[in-house]
Amino acid sequence: MALIECPVCKKRMSSKATRCPSCNISVGEESESAARINSIQKSTQLQTHSFLALTLFIAGVVIWFWGGEVAEGKQALVGAVCFVFGFAGYLITRVRIVLHKRKS
Template identity: 90%
Template sequence: MALVECPVCNKRMSSRATRCPSCNIAVGEESESAARISSIQKSTKLQTHSFLALTLFIAGVVIWFWGGEVAQGNQALVGAVCFAFGFVGYLITRIRIVLHKRKGS
């Protein structure tokens, strides 16, 4: 008896089990489609995170250069924070998307 991951909830379960003890999904044909649905949902969630990070990045640039000149004071701080968090968040999310796609192949 080996431990395998449930295709839906990714928790460990016995290879002899007919149903996952955590999410109660049947092992077999149904689990293949459930695994595909789970993969699509994760991919969609990662794409949404990527979009939000890119939006934050663009907002930082717009705030920084609002009015045609480089921002000063609080406006510069808010713009730089949005820019930095958006840029780092976008990079991390894109790496997670690539890793997710490799795992699915």
């Protein structure tokens, strides 16, 4: 007997159990479809994070060059912060997407 992870609630349960004691879902065909649904939800969440990071990156560039000249003062600071966090967030999220696809 081994401990496995429930595909729905992610709690540990016995490999010989027919139902999860936490969420009461039956193990078998339903658990495969639940695992697939969880994988799709995770992919959608990662794509949303990627989109938000890219939007932040673009906002930083727009703020930095607003008015046709390079920004100064607070505008430069806000633009640079948005640019850096957006770029770093986008790269990190893309790596997470690749790792999630390899896992699936």
